[in-house]
Amino acid sequence: MATESLTQTTVKKTRGGGLFKRIVKHRWYYLMLIPGLIWVFLFHYLPISNLAIAFQDFKIFKGIGGSEWVGFAHFKTLFASRVFYKLLGNTVILSFANLFIGFPFAIILALMINEVSHSFIKRSVQTIVYLPHFMSWVVVAAIANTVFSLSYGAINNVIRALGGEAVFFLGRTDLFRQVLVGVNVWKESGWNAVLYLAALAGVPVELYEAASVDGASRFQKMIHISIPAILPTISITLLLRIGRILNMGFEQVLAMYNPAVYDVADILDTYVYRVGLVEQNYSFSTAVGLFKSVVSFILVLGSNRLARALGQESLF
């Protein structure tokens, strides 16, 4: 007993006394960290301190120091305006539409690709469906134009050839969301299937063999072996997606929308961009952005905690 506690105190002592020594010993490591820390300070933490202008009547020539403080005035205006609820509604509707349609689609795609036994076909399908993920939203928006445009879009060419009347897909409020969701599924489903495919590749072959011996069909094997195998991946991905519900779709909407469909497509982020940078109403748009950042911060933390409670690996 005595010797044990003695060794413990010695260990503690060397640790306590050695902290400075250990820091000096690893001084090169700290030196290496300096550029990254300066960068994160300049491009993340200093901008966070700029959030103060949400509580100011910020004038760019006066700077943060010289601008007048207005407290929560911008937030009061914001929460009292109808525009805000429309923006919030659009953001949530679009995100959930993408989630409900895109999320299961990626899973089904992965399950189907996993059933292909011919490795060349499998690899080719993967290469093709991953491709759109690597194009920018501007490129995809341009491709969407060549498909959906009123005057030269491929779909309208077909409709006209069949004697129908061209449809203004990109300018009709009752169709634009469907186009957004469809294009998003087209671009991201393949890449979203990657994680599930990895989980499926990790399933022991013996499980499938044993099931075959028991007379299971391929479909039964998919239902009873493959799907349970990717269930943990599904739940964690779903939670993380829900945590990021306010952060989805900005670049897509900005690249694809136009004033005719602002009513259904204007989301919080696009509004911040227009009001802040185009109209230069810095304070008000920062208030909208701060609201979004705080809510999504809570959502991300909540979904992570939930993921951890479910026993899955979380973001941290």
Add this chain to the structure above:
Amino acid sequence: MATQTRLRIHQSAGDSIFKAIIFIVLLFCTVITLLPVINVIFVSFTSTSEQVQFADSFLHFPRVWVIDNYRYLLGGSQLWRAMLISITRTILGTVLALILSTLTAYPLSRLELPGKNLIMFVFFFTMVFSAGTIPTYLAVRNYGLIDTFWAFLLPMAMSTYNMIIIRTYFHSLPHELEEAATIDGCSDIGVMIRIIIPLSTPVFASVGLFYAVQYWNSWFDSILYIRSRSLWPLQLYLREIINTASVADIGLDSDASLVKPTANALTCAMIVFTAMPIIIVYPFVQKYFVKGIMIGAVKG
């Protein structure tokens, strides 16, 4: 015996139907993915007269392949300069981001470093809370980066996510190597340069490609920070073409004697020009992307 055989035949019939359905659905998915891209390529090589003649046809295979649309588009100097800017920013940005991420990831992958968790938290926090567009824009403006080439590089010089991928990879390398090197008299830096970095080329390939795609595709930051057209990357010209659908408005000084392409052909040629590097390189490097995301997913 007889029933068993029948059972097996019955099952394989069910399985073949299942397989056939999957084959058809996957074929459909790949066709849907490729058709718009193929259509873009076809249109970009079709002459204006042929386009007018076959205006109502779908997926028109060019009778004669012509490069007139590209000649018109690339006749002036703007798009070549834009290409140069896109390439330069991609190369410089990728190198800068890789160096910065590695410098940060390496110390944070060392278990014994005092204060490591605190520093890690400083980076983690940026993943869950962002200042938003306007405060970041004001900061970049304060640094005097607006309308300079630096605005292409610095604000996105590191992604915490990619840094964590590199760190996870460093972590996964066997510790014995490092111990052996230390016993042989290697310093901290020596271990990193002689042992860890040479072993980490796969992760540098993956993360480097992530960064390269990110820099090549990035356009919103150019809208925010770049004012002069002489600094526009390709993505912004493409965006301008979708928004205005005419060359006159984007100020190309093309040869006036050339036939002006249709809006469709112009968009298509510009798409090909902008996305070409990715479409050409991507099939050869696809495995690195998948590997990269795997490392990230194991311990995100």
